[in-house]
Amino acid sequence: MERVKVMHQCGHNTKWNIISFIEDKIGDGLIISPADLEVNKVNDLPDSVKSVSYFDPQYYLPTSEKKKLNSYPFFPKTYLEGRQYSTQLSYKCRFELAKECVQYQKNNNYKYIVIPTIYEENFIDNTYDELEQLIITPFIDAISRLQCNKPVLLTAMINKNQLIIDDMNIQLLNFLTSYPEIDGIYLIPIIQRDVSQKRISDINLLFSLMKTINALKMADLEVHLGYTDVEGYLLTIAGPNSISIGAYENSRRFDIKKFGQKGRTQQPNARLYSNVLLQWIDTDYIDSLFSMFKKANELFENNEYLNLMLRTSYNWHFTKKEPYMHYFTSFSHQVYSLHNTLQERYNDIYKTLINAKQYFSEISESGVVLDAPSSGGHIDKWITALNRYATFKGVRINVQN
Amino acid sequence: MFKTEAEMIQLSMSNLKKTFFDNDETVQIIQEVQGLFGIPDVVLKADIIIAVEYKLSNWKKALIQAFRYKNFAHASFVILDKDYYHRATKNIDSFIRSKVGLGYVDETGDIIINYNPGISKPFSSRSLERINHIFETQFA
Numbered sequence: 001m002e003r004v005k006v007m008h009q010c011g012h013n014t015k016w017n018i019i020s021f022i023e024d025k026i027g028d029g030l031i032i033s034p035a036d037l038e039v040n041k042v043n044d045l046p047d048s049v050k051s052v053s054y055f056d057p058q059y060y061l062p063t064s065e066k067k068k069l070n071s072y073p074f075f076p077k078t079y080l081e082g083r084q085y086s087t088q089l090s091y092k093c094r095f096e097l098a099k100e101c102v103q104y105q106k107n108n109n110y111k112y113i114v115i116p117t118i119y120e121e122n123f124i125d126n127t128y129d130e131l132e133q134l135i136i137t138p139f140i141d142a143i144s145r146l147q148c149n150k151p152v153l154l155t156a157m158i159n160k161n162q163l164i165i166d167d168m169n170i171q172l173l174n175f176l177t178s179y180p181e182i183d184g185i186y187l188i189p190i191i192q193r194d195v196s197q198k199r200i201s202d203i204n205l206l207f208s209l210m211k212t213i214n215a216l217k218m219a220d221l222e223v224h225l226g227y228t229d230v231e232g233y234l235l236t237i238a239g240p241n242s243i244s245i246g247a248y249e250n251s252r253r254f255d256i257k258k259f260g261q262k263g264r265t266q267q268p269n270a271r272l273y274s275n276v277l278l279q280w281i282d283t284d285y286i287d288s289l290f291s292m293f294k295k296a297n298e299l300f301e302n303n304e305y306l307n308l309m310l311r312t313s314y315n316w317h318f319t320k321k322e323p324y325m326h327y328f329t330s331f332s333h334q335v336y337s338l339h340n341t342l343q344e345r346y347n348d349i350y351k352t353l354i355n356a357k358q359y360f361s362e363i364s365e366s367g368v369v370l371d372a373p374s375s376g377g378h379i380d381k382w383i384t385a386l387n388r389y390a391t392f393k394g395v396r397i398n399v400q401n
Numbered sequence: 402m403f404k405t406e407a408e409m410i411q412l413s414m415s416n417l418k419k420t421f422f423d424n425d426e427t428v429q430i431i432q433e434v435q436g437l438f439g440i441p442d443v444v445l446k447a448d449i450i451i452a453v454e455y456k457l458s459n460w461k462k463a464l465i466q467a468f469r470y471k472n473f474a475h476a477s478f479v480i481l482d483k484d485y486y487h488r489a490t491k492n493i494d495s496f497i498r499s500k501v502g503l504g505y506v507d508e509t510g511d512i513i514i515n516y517n518p519g520i521s522k523p524f525s526s527r528s529l530e531r532i533n534h535i536f537e538t539q540f541a
Contacts, residue, residue: 269438282438284438284469284472284525284528287472287524287525287528288468288471288472288524288525291524312526315527365498366498367498367499367500368468368499369464369465369468369495369499369501370465371465371469
């Protein structure tokens with residue numbers, strides 16, 4: 001197994017990711033989001049940053065009217081000037097569009113050339129054919145004609161059904177592994193869940209996602225997981241090449257609404273990441289934790305951002321950068337500390353989960369009552385998913401939970 | 402016994418001052434207070450601040466909510482429907498551990514307190530400032 005890289009999934013306030021990457025030296029590169037950064041600002045990024053980063057063309061909603069997306073001349077809505085992006089689109093047009101997008105990525109010297117995808121609510125049989133005709137074939141052709149020698153990533157979104165229904169999973173894997181020109185998959189799990197449900201706690205789903213990552217790796221493809229949150233830590237057991245870190249929740253959980261028209265959403269509470277609990281804790285609990293739980297200072301990585309935030313004058317708010325900068329640092333340290341053999345990595349993750357379980361129990365005994373989004377309801381399920389995958393891979397499992 | 406939480410609150414509202422402040426006439430009361438960690442059903446303020454979370458039956462949810470109010474309140478109580486109250490008393494240790502009070506409303510609207518945690522300093526001085534400001538604005 002290789003060391004897992006940590007990529008900044010850029011989003012709103014991309015400057016936080018850039019500061020974290022350049023000044024704090026956190027992460028291995030950026031996944032650049034054109035929906036959040038206009039073309040001229042992306043072009044101005046230093047070459048040293050671009051060469052270790054990749055650009056997600058974000059064709060998820062090709063007719064999106066988002067201003068920043070439309071600042072890119074190769075974004076379908078801009079390129080086609082109002083014409084419908086569909087199978088009706090002329091063959092020539094698709095190839096020109098792909099060529100412009102590949103040329104842009106090549107000129108900017110990104111680490112990879114990324115082939116985009118389109119968001120589909122329900123995948124049906126001919127969705128794959130459509131994707132191949134509309135996007136994949138034109139992009140592969142453009143890469144060849146432009147003589148790109150960069151490795152190529154294919155964007156793939158994977159929903160719950162494609163994970164847990166065997167036939168659909170096989171169909172997806174067949175599709176993703178059928179292009180010899182492609183070096184890896186930029187894999188985006190689309191796991192719908194209630195907004196108050198912060199962690200993915202479905203054992204089957206987690207296990208299936210691990211198996212899918214493993215299957216792609218076994219096919220000699222790189223796997224770069226996008227839009228991951230704390231789950232990324234658990235998923236490292238399957239050996240992805242990279243996982244992602246993001247600031248606002250919509251860069252840690254894919255939400256198609258981000259790419260459509262801007263709507264009013266409820267403001268979330270500020271949260272602070274606990275590397276011990278593997279959970280984001282609502283900051284309204286910070287004072288009670290420090291008052292009632294004697295080991296509260298062990299819950300959060302003590303980096304420069306924590307010191308700033310624990311000052312009494314600090315005003316918690318989800319739009320402030322410090323909680324996210326703290327998370328970038330804390331979470332990446334946690335991922336980098338993992339060992340690189342399957343058995344050792346299993347032991348690392350298992351130990352972290354058992355430790356989290358113990359801390360949650362002690363917090364409860366101290367009288368602090370955490371609500372569901374801050375609680376440890378996911379821990380036992382994560383232990384089970386981890387053990388299930390370890391068994392599947394023939395790894396010796398621990399049973400002391 | 403009660404069909405809705407609103408019915409329970411309405412019937413017992415006039416007894417809140419008697420229960421928590423011995424009928425002190427200076428007590429100020431606000432219902433459904435917005436802008437805090439959660440939305441307490443009732444907050445009473447005199448020399449101290451008491452938060453009350455009413456629930457017909459779901460004591461666990463009520464405990465989570467009432468615990469949050471300790472950020473700004475000197476005491477926080479869960480008040481349940483008398484018919485469902487016994488479920489919570491089986492778990493009284495959870496209330497004692499968290500220092501959250503527990504009581505119920507009877508058929509006449511009286512509030513009977515089974516566990517009173519006493520008063521303690523609110524966890525968050527910022528939240529205390531916020532609730533004081535809300536009262537000042539409301540009763541200016």
